[in-house]
Amino acid sequence: MEHTDLYINGEWREGADKTRFDVLNPATEEVLASVASAELADADAALDAAEAAMKDWAARTPRERSEVLRKAWELMTARLDYFANLITLENGKAGVDAKGEATYAAEFFRWFAEEAVRADGLITHAPASGARIIVQHKPAGLAVLVTPWNYPAAMGTRKIAPALAAGCGVIIKPASETPLTMLALMPLLEEAGVPAGLVNVLPSRRTGALVDHLMHDPRVRVISFTGSTGVGRKLLKGAADQVLKPAMELGGNAPCIVFDDADMDTAIEGTMLAKMRNLGEACTAANRIYVHEDVAEEFTRRLTERMEALKVGDGTDPSVDVGPLVNADTRDKVAEFVSDALAKGAKLECGGTVPNGKGFFYPPTVLSNVPETADCVKDEIFGPVAAIQTFTDQEDVIARANDTEYGLVAYVFSEDMKRAIQVCERLEYGMVGLNRGLVSDPAAPFGGVKQSGLGREGGHEGMLEFMETQYISASW
Numbered sequence: 001m002e003h004t005d006l007y008i009n010g011e012w013r014e015g016a017d018k019t020r021f022d023v024l025n026p027a028t029e030e031v032l033a034s035v036a037s038a039e040l041a042d043a044d045a046a047l048d049a050a051e052a053a054m055k056d057w058a059a060r061t062p063r064e065r066s067e068v069l070r071k072a073w074e075l076m077t078a079r080l081d082y083f084a085n086l087i088t089l090e091n092g093k094a095g096v097d098a099k100g101e102a103t104y105a106a107e108f109f110r111w112f113a114e115e116a117v118r119a120d121g122l123i124t125h126a127p128a129s130g131a132r133i134i135v136q137h138k139p140a141g142l143a144v145l146v147t148p149w150n151y152p153a154a155m156g157t158r159k160i161a162p163a164l165a166a167g168c169g170v171i172i173k174p175a176s177e178t179p180l181t182m183l184a185l186m187p188l189l190e191e192a193g194v195p196a197g198l199v200n201v202l203p204s205r206r207t208g209a210l211v212d213h214l215m216h217d218p219r220v221r222v223i224s225f226t227g228s229t230g231v232g233r234k235l236l237k238g239a240a241d242q243v244l245k246p247a248m249e250l251g252g253n254a255p256c257i258v259f260d261d262a263d264m265d266t267a268i269e270g271t272m273l274a275k276m277r278n279l280g281e282a283c284t285a286a287n288r289i290y291v292h293e294d295v296a297e298e299f300t301r302r303l304t305e306r307m308e309a310l311k312v313g314d315g316t317d318p319s320v321d322v323g324p325l326v327n328a329d330t331r332d333k334v335a336e337f338v339s340d341a342l343a344k345g346a347k348l349e350c351g352g353t354v355p356n357g358k359g360f361f362y363p364p365t366v367l368s369n370v371p372e373t374a375d376c377v378k379d380e381i382f383g384p385v386a387a388i389q390t391f392t393d394q395e396d397v398i399a400r401a402n403d404t405e406y407g408l409v410a411y412v413f414s415e416d417m418k419r420a421i422q423v424c425e426r427l428e429y430g431m432v433g434l435n436r437g438l439v440s441d442p443a444a445p446f447g448g449v450k451q452s453g454l455g456r457e458g459g460h461e462g463m464l465e466f467m468e469t470q471y472i473s474a475s476w
Helices: 040-059 062-077 080-091 095-115 154-166 180-192 207-215 229-242 264-280 296-308 328-343 394-402 417-426
Strands: 006-008 011-013 020-024 031-036 122-125 132-139 142-146 170-173 199-201 220-226 245-249 254-258 286-292 347-350 365-368 385-391 409-413 431-434 467-474
Touching: 006 040, 031 180, 040 142, 040 170, 040 199, 040 207, 062 080, 062 095, 062 154, 062 180, 080 095, 080 180, 095 154, 095 264, 142 154, 142 207, 154 170, 154 180, 154 220, 170 207, 180 199, 207 220, 207 229, 220 229, 229 245, 254 264, 254 394, 264 286, 264 296, 264 385, 264 409, 286 296, 286 394, 296 347, 296 365, 296 385, 328 365, 328 385, 385 394, 394 417, 409 417, 417 431
Parallel strands: 142 170, 142 220, 170 199, 220 245, 254 286, 254 409, 286 385, 365 385, 409 431
Antiparallel strands: 006 011, 006 199, 020 031, 122 132, 132 467, 347 365
């Protein structure tokens, strides 16, 4: 907990009014650290710093920017255990899960180190006018990055790395529940060669006012947000005032479809990963599990056995599989989803009871026979609860899977590849895991359709979110 102040222009500062807020360990409910809370004056200082630093950074060659990002990957990879431990302390996730996040987070630096040198343009000959069409991609400008608590490292690096690759300066506002990991990343970026002022970190309890203030500064050209659809809608309204370029990674309600011809081992492993990665506290988590009636009994039995075998406890214990949820509100919401489903006719296969004692724990839970009227079918559970429904007809399950305002990710398990691909293409989702429970990859364009967001993170597209296309018409 070495760094708990604001990070502005390469310096550690108290906030303008010197107020602070506590960050809790969700496993013990004890205070981990007291963190400085940024005010509007701090936001202005960060904007000034980012504007000054970006002038030189944007002028550097792509290779120079690439080498800095590559160095950041090397440094973070050498310190994965350190970052994993910090993630566990402030977020609660088990050690193995935290190590996975730290590795994933570091990989964005390597990927965008490679993409920084590939902002390709083009020159063509206009067929009608005879003019030369020159197209190039330029840094969009200062970017405001707003990240959630469920991935304290990865959601930051997934935005910082492409922004720096594109040549932009950034102000990042981490979630109040988990600001420590992002603050701890700053000395590493300094060591990698990121110039002072290019990346600024503003933890704050006044998130709404702070982000709105930043978005209405004319120097800001990009707002990148990961979080709930409700907050995303509000940010999009604010972005309209300055016509900011929005990158929105919003909520999900992922269907997981298991056909009768699925390889059962693959389906169980994939569903466990899709459901329990990050304790289900992920927008990509399998939320509605549709299992063909002919294999539902076996699938439910085997999934229940796997869920019951998971060890719950403080994530700092290496033998623990499942840590606590991030806070009391999240735990209580999960408990309410389970109670509602049971009251409406669902069957409890395992779990379902909040344990006594300190910590925001909720046990891995399996519900079968979940009715369509259950609240957990309509909203993100964001916890370790597998809600199983059955189907018999392919057309019916596709319609049910698409019957949501969300469209982030879906999962399909089937050994009939012709049918599987046909189903994938008809699912109204930005991403589909086919016989896989994990879709997140720095090399792939992450994002959704409908109310699940705008734009993509990762892949080549992730860097273009921080760039503007310029066209020059010329004759020679």
